[in-house]
Amino acid sequence: MSTIHDVAELAKVSVATVSRVLNNHPSVSTKARLAVQEAIAQLNYQPNANAQALAVQNTDTIGVVVTDVTDAFFAILVKAVDKVAEKHNKTILIGIGYHHAEKEREAINTLLRKRCSCLVVHSKALSDKELSDYLDNVKGMVIINRVIKGYENRCVSLDNQKGTYIATEMLIRHGHKKIAYIGSNHAIFDEIERRSGYLEALKAHHYPIVEHAITHNSPDFEGGEQAMIDLLSYNKDLTAVVAYNDSMAAGAISVLNENNIKVPSHFSIIGFDDMPIARYLIPKLTTIRYPIDLMATYAANLALSLVEPKIETPPVIQFNPTLVRRFSVESIN
Template sequence: MATIKDIAEAAGVSLATVSRVVNDGPKVGEKTRQRVKQIMEEMGYRPNANARALVTQKNTALGVVLAELHDPFFAMLAHGVESVTRRKNIQILLSAGSIEKETERRAIETLMEYRVEAMVVHSKALDDDTIIDFARQIPGFVLINRFIPAIANRCVWLDNVTGGRLMAEYAISQGHINLAVISSQYRIDDPNQRLEGIRNAISNAGLSLPETLVEYATPDQEGGEQAMQNLLATGAKFTAVLAYNDAMASGAMTMMQDQGIAVPEQVSVLGYDDVLLAKYCRPKLTTLRYPIEMMAAKAAELALRYANGEKPEPGIMFKYTPTLVKRNSLIRR
């Protein structure tokens, strides 16, 4: 493998000149710069990222902290970030926070140790003050899927209250007055906000949502199955189920179908997120589209701009709203 010394000898320049070219430094003529770059390409030279970080005091990578690496939702988030970094030829460093306070903290601090100054962070477990402190230390820190007023211009977030309201309003508009809800058991903002929106819409329609018709479980297909099993065990009557996400919706449909309950003829189901699963489960899932890829791309662009010296503008917010996607799992009552 070619070294910086090999490049210098082949180009007939000093080691310092090659180092300046590698690190986009000044005091190198354009003709010399292009010749050195051509020789680097011909000899297959690849700069050492860690060494470059020591020289420039920054890393050319963009760090991403996700909750989970296997969840389809977070795969979409990562893809949105990658659409920006690929275009800008920037490396991605991924880490998982697992919705645990210390794991999230370690993930961010590890990226800081590598001098990563642009980060897209999905954090649900860390408290607001800790997040604000990180934002003060890291020039390109951007928080996704969460809103903290003190760093509003560094937050790219979804209006989950409106999303919950849209779910319930659509179900009610289709004649469903007996609704059940299956929600995430995690003590984070998203399920609470969505449930708040659902309750608001139900109340505005002059209806009620008894606590016996709200079940909590893990936000995955297994959790959806378990939550639906619990609802059925109570003997409660409902004609539509509003699910925290598409995975729970899919699990709930599977449980009902296994019990001989026809979906949507007997019970309709409405999901949230519009991940790939929603198009291919049967029946195809009516859901709320979470524009996470668009949001992630925006977060990546902001992180890189802030890391490069652009100052976040006060009073600017990056709020997104989910939209209804009508398919086959919810029909008129």
């Protein structure tokens, strides 16, 4: 299926020019308009009707696409967007993607059909090219937790690699030499970045990668339990682990307790995200804070500013992970 990028390439114009032609903008020259129209005919390009409708219709609804509303991380994201919407007398509609491209596409298109004027989209399965097409056509769309090349000013993200680097380095500074990593089995960039941060910290401190010290499972309590069981099955001298998120860390802690391995006196663990559960585990979980509430607030304000001139565009902010010290890490003897 042809895309707006294909039309632009064939017509030898920019994607923005194609978009202006599709929306019958008067600023396009006759030559460019004819070139685009010929390319559309040649490629049998079918514009996204939802996006075109949104380009000329403004409503008081903000659309939010998340992976799973039952996950505390996404619940916080939605709540932050809702607070911004309420401040501007708007409402929100929610779409769920479940880490599947078809579901994410369906969620975005459904929200567009409902004439949402703005979209805050958390998409991990759709390709950069498809998201670029949406961004070209949907003026008020912002991507969160991902960066699309060429659209950096409409993407809100965090340096995941830095987060696990900080976590691993903390364990190293506490004397741990046999450090494992529990990762997500979802094929998403977050996992690649977090695993990379762990490996980079080991490399920077000249630590060898321990065989069978990296394992992957579902990014939830059950996945953390199974991942910790696998690590203990393969290794007898591990003293610490960096977990992909707090849920996996919680599952890992339960397995350690069941095996009479006390945290942190016998084993240290660091999570990621700083979800509410981190404060209520025993011991309270040391973790990397992912400021999703601040990021979602920024993303919602940015989306609104793109379609409503009276709303000031927020200044560009670099969001960074920070270490939250609690009681699940202890120096090794």
